[in-house]
Amino acid sequence: EAGVAQSPRYKIIEKRQSVAFWCNPISGHATLYWYQQILGQGPKLLIQFQNNGVVDDSQLPKDRFSAERLKGVDSTLKIQPAKLEDSAVYLCASSLVGQAEAFFGQGTRLTVV
Amino acid sequence: SQQGEEDPQALSIQEGENATMNCSYKTSINNLQWYRQNSGRGLVHLILIRSNEREKHSGRLRVTLDTSKKSSSLLITASRAADTASYFCATAPAGGSEKLVFGKGTKLTVNP
Numbered sequence: 317e318a319g320v321a322q323s324p325r326y327k328i329i330e331k332r333q334s335v336a337f338w339c340n341p342i343s344g345h346a347t348l349y350w351y352q353q354i355l356g357q358g359p360k361l362l363i364q365f366q367n368n369g370v371v372d373d374s375q376l377p378k379d380r381f382s383a384e385r386l387k388g389v390d391s392t393l394k395i396q397p398a399k400l401e402d403s404a405v406y407l408c409a410s411s412l413v414g415q416a417e418a419f420f421g422q423g424t425r426l427t428v429v
Numbered sequence: 430s431q432q433g434e435e436d437p438q439a440l441s442i443q444e445g446e447n448a449t450m451n452c453s454y455k456t457s458i459n460n461l462q463w464y465r466q467n468s469g470r471g472l473v474h475l476i477l478i479r480s481n482e483r484e485k486h487s488g489r490l491r492v493t494l495d496t497s498k499k500s501s502s503l504l505i506t507a508s509r510a511a512d513t514a515s516y517f518c519a520t521a522p523a524g525g526s527e528k529l530v531f532g533k534g535t536k537l538t539v540n541p
Contacts, residue, residue: 320471356533359472359517364527416459422470
């Protein structure tokens with residue numbers, strides 16, 4: 317079974333630039349999550365989708381972050397404009413509806429300079 | 430906001446020894462899960478314990494849950510160098526949307 321795919325693996329941008337991350341969840345997983353993990357901390361949920369609807373985006377900084385999940389499969393997370401404090405690993409995860417276990421991708425390491 | 434707090438923050442042991450990590454949380458939960466993260470990689474699910482369970486085993490892993498104290502522990506027996514990783518507890522809040530709230534993690538080093 318293919319896992320959660322994310323790209324790119326690494327990205328370096330200057331502050332005030334924009335960046336986008338892509339995630340392809342495990343086939344059949346209706347629930348998709350984006351987490352932000354700052355160095356030395358645990359992952360923090362940014363947004364949760366079920367199919368193409370948003371379930372929870374209470375911790376998404378909506379002035380600069382946006383996410384979409386068109387057709388209920390792939391998802392993109394965008395940051396515009398980026399700040400230094402956005403430097404982190406962005407993790408995508410997916411799960412079956414009603415299943416507690418989440419499957420994580422390898423993450424995208426973002427460095428904002 | 431982070432729900433769980435792992436303790437200790439870092440743990441260094443010798444191969445063959447047991448490693449115990451603790452997690453405390455704040456609100457009522459549906460379940461609690463433990464994940465492992467190797468350096469620079471994604472998280473891997475280890476074990477899940479539901480709020481009505483007290484203990485669960487999986488291979489060399491043993492998890493306990495005390496809902497009255499809002500705490501859990503993860504025991505890794507007969508540790509190996511390959512167990513070196515960060516370990517996170519994640520809680521699924523009761524009445525929540527299946528989202529997971531992670532703690533800050535315990536960094537385990539197993540020395541050969």
